[in-house]
Amino acid sequence: MRFLVAVALASVPVAAAGSDNSLITQFCRTAVNAELQSAGKVPPEGMVEDTCRCFLAEVQDGAGIQAAQATCKAEAAKTYGL
DSSP: OHHHHHHHHHTSOHHHHHHHHHHHHHHHHHHHHHHHHHTTOOOOTTHHHHHHHHHHHHHHTTOOHHHHHHHHHHHHHHHHTO
16 A cells, blocks of 8 residues: 555656645745734735745655744744844
């Protein structure tokens, strides 16, 4: 069974992986904007994109979702003074 899963994953086209990244980034942008809006803050230009780029990179490097969120929130707070 593991062999079949590995074969299936290996045969996924690169374009599909790219669209997965796009979907993850879209969800990230929505979440970041919602969190800032609920806090009554307007994100500085580039902050949402930088934060979501960070999140995607962290997850691709093997970080869990919560760890990636914490890392990237802290980085955004430091970079953008929030």
